Amino acid sequence: MADVARVAVVGAGPGGLAAAARLAAQGHAVTVLEQSQQVGGKLGLLTVEGHAFDTGPSLVTLPQVYRDLFAATGGPLEESLDLVRLDPAVAYRFADGTRLTFPGSPAAVPAALDAALGAGAGAQWAALMSRAEHMWRISEGPFLRTPLAGAATLARLARRPADVATIAPWTSLRGLGERYLRDPRLRMLLDRYATYSGSDPRKAPGVLATVAHAEQAYGSWYVRGGLHRLALAVAERAAERGAVLRTGCAVRRVVVTGGRGAGVELADGEVVPADVVVSDADAAALYADLLPPDLSAAPRRALGRATPSLSGFVLLLGLRGRTPDLAHHTVLFPADYDAEFDAVFGTGRHRGAPQPVADPTVYVSAPDDPALRPDDDSESWFVLVNAPRHEPGRGVDWDEPGLAERYADSVLQVMADRGLDVRDRVRVRVVRTPADLERDTGSVGGSIYGTSSNGARAAFLRPANASPVPGLFLVGGSAHPGGGLPLVTLSAEIVARLVGPA
Structure with a gap:
């Protein structure tokens, strides 16, 4: 022009x-x-009684x-923002009591996995990340940085049959994990990356493993x-x-x-x-x-x-006191991850009837940042669980009287059951449901990412x-x-x- x-x-x-x-x-x-x-x-940003909360993304990847x-x-970026690389990137807690602190340095990851999950875990993950790196090199330019053009986009990806075999568009993220990862806890780590696009790992394409590669290779950053x-x-x-x-x-x-x-x-x-x-x-x-x-x-x-993407149920917690040895991000996994995806998407045991997850994965973002708290003896937490979108009459009506507060109490109980009980420290509690997200941002139903990546053709829809x-x-x-x-x-x-x- x-x-x-x-x-x-x-x-x-x-x-x-x-x-x-x-x-x-x-x-x-x-x-x-x-x-x-x-x-x-x-x-967004919300400030309540001196506690400041990011209301959306909690880290920067691909800086x-x-x-x-x-x-x-x-x-340059650095003239406008103070970007800090997180190390450790995230701490995981599994239902069996296992704890894994995921290093910010890629070179340290295999040893950390072996120490937490047993010998061989690091090698399994490294082999998968090698495959994901190849996927990344093939797909980044022709797909992520280029306009979508239907069959022409596929043609760009299919310049060489070996590239198609590497991307394996017919393989789900879950299927890819089962091919490389013997430990179910490792597969749970990989499944989590489907939620980065609001998707179900059993249906999302295996190429989403590139998200794990990019996060590990280029780091997780905080502003x-x-x-x-x-x-x-x-x-x-x-x-x-x-x-x-x-x-x-x-x-x-x-x-x-x-x-x-x-x-x-x-x-x-x-x-x-x-x-x-x-x-x-x-x-x-x-x-x-x-x-x-x-x-x-x-x-x-x-x-x-x-398939619309999943939404999120959020608790913004202003807490008294400090939590020792708390990572910037903590993920509390449930015993049954599939039950979570069934509830959110209304599939499997919850076919046609999505509902709030009874035993959800809980994501806690707790930046150690004086700018976000009223004093040094306090913390500001962003707590997120995956949730079905707001769909009155067809799914979950998040505006149903009392539902949001009851579910907030349930999430705090889940956190307590998994060793992170903060109920007696709460001085600010703000609940944000998928219905609130829809009202605040115009996202239909509060779907965070619009459509999910569920299905091999999802990207082209x-x-x-x-x-x-x-x-x-x-x-x-x-x-x-x-x-x-x-x-x-x-x-x-x-x-x-x-x-x-x-």
């Missing part, structure tokens, strides 16, 4: 902000329209993606002061490049004139004209609510064939970055290449490339 384009970005989540920064740096006139009063979307973003739009500062830094960079950020501006519809995107209409009736519209809204909401039905039929059919409407593009976790901060940021890179410089 040779001329300066007026660009309207719908939503100031991480994808929308990254797209705004890149497009503004490319010389376009960018306006970002955000329905809430603060930027960040799921990368090079952000370094690329900041380098392309101005000064000092909280991850919300990442959103603020990208917003500031976009503004420095000339983008206008407007909060409290809900978008009612995308204006289509002459068959192409021509701007957006706000809830108050104001029309913001544009030559290009970039939507960071949930793709399901975009195609169901913001476009005329005749222009969105095909994407809605594709979304209807995909995910909405493409270039919509069927010329001039309308999609970024964010519900669009290609998927959810999670790195992929969301890559979606913005893809769209900026599609739009081109002024």
